[in-house]
Amino acid sequence: xxxxxxxxxxxxxxxxxxxxxxxxxxxxxxxxxxxxxxxxxxxxxxxxxxxxxxxxxxxxxxxxxxxxxxxxxxxxxxxxxxxxxxxxxxxxxxxxxxxxxxxxxxxxxxxxxxxxxxxxxxxxxxxxxxxxxxxxxxxxxxxxxxxxxxxxxxxxxxxxxxxxxxxxxxxxxxxxxxxxxxxxxxxxxxxxxxxxxxxxxxxxxx
Numbered sequence: 463x464x465x466x467x468x469x470x471x472x473x474x475x476x477x478x479x480x481x482x483x484x485x486x487x488x489x490x491x492x493x494x495x496x497x498x499x500x501x502x503x504x505x506x507x508x509x510x511x512x513x514x515x516x517x518x519x520x521x522x523x524x525x526x527x528x529x530x531x532x533x534x535x536x537x538x539x540x541x542x543x544x545x546x547x548x549x550x551x552x553x554x555x556x557x558x559x560x561x562x563x564x565x566x567x568x569x570x571x572x573x574x575x576x577x578x579x580x581x582x583x584x585x586x587x588x589x590x591x592x593x594x595x596x597x598x599x600x601x602x603x604x605x606x607x608x609x610x611x612x613x614x615x616x617x618x619x620x621x622x623x624x625x626x627x628x629x630x631x632x633x634x635x636x637x638x639x640x641x642x643x644x645x646x647x648x649x650x651x652x653x654x655x656x657x658x659x660x661x662x663x664x665x666x667x668x
Contacts, residue, residue, distance in 0.1 A: 471556060478555055482527035485518065492518075498661060502561070504528055510657045515548065517567055519558070529554035531567050536579065540609035545655070546634075547577045547611070552588070564591055568632070572599050575634040576655040579604075579611075582626045592630055600633040613639040 484492040485507065495507040500519065507518040515533040520526075533548035548571075552564045568578060572595070580592065595601070603614040605627045613631075614622065622628055633639065634655075 474553055475555065478527040478530065478553065481518065481530060482520065482525075485520065485527070500563075504563075506567075508657060508661060513544070515571075515655075515657050519554075519563055519567075521558070527555070528558040529563055531564060533571065533576070533578075536606075538606055538609065539611065543609075543611060546637075547579050547631075548655075549579050549581060551581075559587075565594060568595055569598065571655065571660065572632055572634050574655055574660045575636055577634045577637060578632040579606075580630040582629065584630075592632065595632055599635070600638055602631055602633075602639045604629055604631050604639075615639075 481492070484490045485495065487493055492509070495509055495518070497505040497507045497520070500506050503521065503523050505520045505522060507520060509516050513535050517531040517533075519528040519530070521528045530553045532551045534551060535544060536547060536549050539547060550568060554563060568591070572578065580588075584592070592601070602616045603618045603623070604611040605614055605625070606629050607627050611629075611631070614628070618628065631639070
């Protein structure tokens with residue numbers, strides 16, 4: 463995939479500010495979301511909507527949103543893949559970068575068994591994050607075509623990596639590329655990721 467995404471800092475700051483305002487606006491669907499403590503005084507708020515997961519990292523002391531992670535469903539994959547894979551999109555405010563926030567949240571859902579699929583393009587920061595997570599979780603490259611993920615292996619050529627159909631895949635705990643792509647006939651399916659169960663049993667905080 464291509465590493466050519468650049469952040470618009472002003473737009474990012476405005477989006478985080480607007481989202482934080484909604485978290486505290488009575489009547490808004492984001493108002494009153496439960497929260498869990500993180501380190502450094504930060505708190506995590508979460509919601510699920512139509513199978514997509516929204517993770518809000520709030521700094522109550524500074525009355526702002528430190529970052530937002532959205533785990534999107536993929537319209538490009540078929541029903542067999544839908545419960546297992548989400549595409550993460552992360553926005554971290556300038557003052558909160560290099561604290562490991564995104565890495566901790568990604569690691570939490572990976573430990574719970576959810577697999578994460580990259581987009582066709584990544585920022586240099588996102589690429590570094592995925593490289594770091596690949597040291598702790600099984601990972602590889604896949605091609606996304608015809609509603610299916612086909613494994614390409616742990617490494618690909620520069621030419622293959624530049625194709626829009628090529629994606630990076632971080633495998634949730636307990637999965638490997640071969641079993642994910644071709645499960646044994648009759649093998650029991652693992653349950654879909656549950657946000658409520660993850661928050662109740664795991665330690666999502668960095």
